[in-house]
Each structure stands twice: as C-alpha cells, then as structure tokens.
Amino acid sequence: GAGVSQTPSNKVTEKGKYVELRCDPISGHTALYWYRQSLGQGPEFLIYFQGTGAADDSGLPNDRFFAVRPEGSVSTLKIQRTERGDSAVYLCASSSQDGDTQYFGPGTRLTVL
Amino acid sequence: DQQVKQNSPSLSVQEGRISILNCDYTNSMFDYFLWYKKYPAEGPTFLISISSIKDKNEDGRFTVFLNKSAKHLSLHIVPSQPGDSAVYFCAAYSGYSTLTFGKGTMLLVSP
Numbered sequence: 001g002a003g004v005s006q007t008p009s010n011k012v013t014e015k016g017k018y019v020e021l022r023c024d025p026i027s028g029h030t031a032l033y034w035y036r037q038s039l040g041q042g043p044e045f046l047i048y049f050q051g052t053g054a055a056d057d058s059g060l061p062n063d064r065f066f067a068v069r070p071e072g073s074v075s076t077l078k079i080q081r082t083e084r085g086d087s088a089v090y091l092c093a094s095s096s097q098d099g100d101t102q103y104f105g106p107g108t109r110l111t112v113l
Numbered sequence: 114d115q116q117v118k119q120n121s122p123s124l125s126v127q128e129g130r131i132s133i134l135n136c137d138y139t140n141s142m143f144d145y146f147l148w149y150k151k152y153p154a155e156g157p158t159f160l161i162s163i164s165s166i167k168d169k170n171e172d173g174r175f176t177v178f179l180n181k182s183a184k185h186l187s188l189h190i191v192p193s194q195p196g197d198s199a200v201y202f203c204a205a206y207s208g209y210s211t212l213t214f215g216k217g218t219m220l221l222v223s224p
C-alpha cells in the first residue's frame with residue numbers, strides 16, 4: 001500500500017516568507033507526527049496529532065510554527081516569517097495508533113535564503 | 114542534553130563481516146527502542162525494535178540487544194552486505210508517543 005507522502009520534496013524560500021508543508025499519512029493511521037532534522041542531527045520532535053487534535057505540541061520551537069490536521073488525515077505544517085535557521089528537512093510520520101511503530105515519509109527539504 | 118547517544122558517527126565494515134552499532138541512553142523512563150535506517154534523500158525506514166522487558170530481538174540478519182542496567186543497546190547485522198550502507202538511527206519511547214532519536218551512525222559496508 002501507499003506509504004507516507006510529503007509535498008513538496010524541496011522548498012526554497014526567502015527570509016520572512018510564509019511556507020506550508022503537506023503530509024499525507026498512511027490510510028487509516030490515526031496518529032501523525034512532525035519532526036525536523038538538521039544537518040548532522042537525528043530527527044527532533046515537533047508536534048503529534050491523534051485524530052484532528054494536537055496531542056502534544058511541545059516540540060514546536062516558537063509561535064512562528066503551527067500545524068493543523070482538520071479532518072484527521074492530511075496535515076499541514078505552517079511556518080510564518082521564515083528564518084535562515086529554519087532550513088532543515090521536515091519529516092512526517094504516521095502510526096496506526098498511539099505508541100505503535102512510526103512510518104516516515106521522504107521529507108521536505110526547506111531552504112531559507 | 115542528549116538523552117539518546119550514538120557516539121560513533123561512522124563505521125566501516127567489510128562485506129560478510131558483522132556490523133555492531135551502539136546506542137546509549139540516559140532517560141530511565143524509556144521503555145521501547147527502535148532502530149531506523151536512512152538512505153540519502155529518503156525518510157527513515159523502520160528496521161527492528163525491542164521492548165524494555167526483553168533483552169534480545171532477532172529478525173533475519175538483524176539482532177538488537179538491550180542491557181537495561183547499562184542503559185545500552187546495540188544492533189548487530191550479520192552478515193553485512195553493501196546494501197546495508199546507510200545511516201542508522203537509534204530511537205526511544207518513554208511511554209509517550211514521541212520518539213527521541215540519536216544523531217545516527219553512518220555504516221559503510223565495502224565489497
């Protein structure tokens with residue numbers, strides 16, 4: 001079956017602009033996670049959804065970052081007033097339920113110039 | 114403060130030999146551990162996991178060992194194959210739903 005998909009695969013933007021990154025989880029997976037991976041680091045947790053609600057957003061670095069999952073399936077990570085330090089690969093994962101193995105998408109590489 | 118540590122950034126092994134990747138953790142609340150493999154330009158792929166109630170889990174060429182008293186786990190790949198060349202991440206759950214990852218170890222298996 002189809003895995004987790006993320007679009008776009010690459011995004012280049014200018015400092016100060018707004019970006020949206022999309023994640024389409026595995027069909028039927030109720031849990032969805034966003035991570036950010038900087039160069040030379042492992043993925044770092046940003047936010048976790050169980051259904052439509054954000055169950056844990058403690059990893060969001062500041063209020064420029066926001067994510068939604070309005071229908072409990074597709075999720076969008078939104079970054080306002082982007083900064084050069086936001087440049088990273090943004091990974092999305094889903095699992096069939098809370099605590100199960102997480103399956104990752106290919107990521108979106110964000111570059112802020 | 115890194116709670117999951119992979120102290121070897123890279124490892125080189127010859128084809129057919131054993132690869133041993135190590136991982137240490139500091140948070141005693143971690144109760145489930147996973148290994149992911151990552152190729153360039155792809156997302157991490159789940160490889161194998163182990164619960165804290167076990168000390169070993171095996172799946173084909175891959176075996177994970179857990180030493181709770183030492184807060185240490187290791188991934189053994191035998192025999193190693195060139196296709197195993199990738200970055201390997203150790204990750205842990207603490208009973209919540211978010212994973213804490215190490216920085217990864219790049220494994221290179223040469224023919």
